[in-house]
Amino acid sequence: MNIKEKSREKLERLNNEHVNEIVEMAVELCQPEEVTVISDSEEDVEYIRQLALETGEEKPLDMEGHTYHFDGYNDQARDKENTKYLLTGDEDFDLDINSIERNEGLEEIFSYLAGSMQGKEMIVRFFSLGPSDSPFTQPAIQITDSSYVAHSEDILYRPGYDEFMKLEGSDDFFYFIHSAGELDERGNSKNIDKRRIYIDLQEDRVFSVNNQYAGNSIGLKKLAFRLAIKKASNEGWLAEHMFVSAVNGPEDRKTYFTGAFPSACGKTSTAMIPGNTVVGDDIAYLKILDDEVRAANVERGIFGIIRDVNPEDDPIIYKVLTTPRELIFSNVLINDGQPYWMGMGQEIPDEGINYSGEWYKGKTDEQGNEITPSHKNARYTIRMSDLDNCDARYNDPEGVPVEGFVYGGRDSDTSMPVVETLDWSHGVLVGACLESETTAATLGEAGKRTHNPMANLDFLALPVGEYIQNHLDFGTGSAQTPSVFGVNYFLKDEETGEYLNAILDKKVWMQWMDRRVHGDMEAIETPVGYIPRYEDLVELFAEYMDKDYTRKDYEEQFALRLDKYIAKYERMAEIYEELTVPEEFSQELKKQQQRLQKAKEEYNNAVVSPFELAK
């Protein structure tokens, strides 16, 4: 095995026996042809950019700095089935979270990793999750045989070699060992049936093999996130699937919010509301510092869905994607040195190269399904600092002060567009009762509701009751507890099936949250929380949307759909009765049900007008 002299020196300089042991273990197991250790120097970062081109994992496009990458045809999203926690003896996570007996899992994944880097170069990189030199800093090592993974991580995460110097030999870091495994003629992972992602909470490490899609391969993204959720719970802080962004309120007032939404429920679009500024779009660490709740973006980049990014709906991102800079497109259509994607607001060619190889319009797969020109989960990888609306404090080592939490699901017939919860523990209830309806675009029955606590179901690394307890404790740990809001952008008219809100109405909801946080507007108390007064929305819609907000709009959107709410909380009670949850939480759920029952007796109606509630 060939470890280059310079690489050896870089390891020696860290003077950390734990790092050395891990690198040795990875080398012995994966048997790479050579090992390259990457520091934070520009020379090393450039080495990886070039390597990605040399290996062909990325190819250049006509636009300067732009490259594209393809994942294998069946490797286009997170593999939920084969992502498992390694658990021992009597450990068990509820909510059907996948796990495997630890020794059995280690044995299996080691057998797939054995010799997986033969003939390949093993890259060892050091990163900082969260800003470096900060109370949020979480050092992490990525070991991978994929130059695309190593390059993506450079765009998405802060460099961390210097953080490892500061560790002074400690083992307080995460590490990730990834191999794409054997490759086919297109350079894609061949043994998809042996794709595994195994999370070892005991050792703060994750092994990932036979895959390339970033959600599976990039240790620092959803794999580190799972380790962080567990660590946060042990240490009394939060790791959340949340955006962080600032509402620009009256007189240049800036108010920071964090928000959790299941996929395809408006998370990125909320973070990117025109006029607001963005700190992060995917994962936040929240800690109490100086008696305030502060949030930091774990990442410094965005791995975003490219579908429907066009000059009309997403002007800021569109501009980034169409001007020279370092960025990676994945799983889009390539034709004559140009990238194309669905919904880009421009005609797409009838042929080109895509994730299926040579592509032509009408091409079908083996099952006869039409292959779309770009995959519906095709993505771009860019830096936060590329965005015109990047918040000035996106890299602040102290984080940003959070004054409101937002939880949103996809709900066609129950939840109001915006509600402020009664207090923190009611907010925890609303977060823990998030549901999302499947759309025609996802597999399975359309309109089916799935329960997704805090939009974090896919990443929970502990029993949900412990996770909820940590949330309950966190809110009371600072002088100023953030307000908690529920939003729903997907309410429909029952008869016509039309959405009751316009896409950008969320801008008004966020402004209302800003007014509420600062005590500038009163609200109406209802059994499900505080809702806006009609006259306040008239004012906000006029100011921010230049729109007449009618009594009819208000009446339809903010009607209290009592029977539906009662049914929702019955579903939730059924789920949570089966689980071990904190008594405070069970009481909160009961109180919610009782308030709804009481309203039902009082109004004796399935639906109550907000004008009625205001009386």
Ligand code: SPV
């Ligand atoms: C998500 O699916 O929530 C993502 C993309 O942010 S992935 O990297 O696949 O997790």
Ligand code: MN
């Ligand atoms: Mn995500």
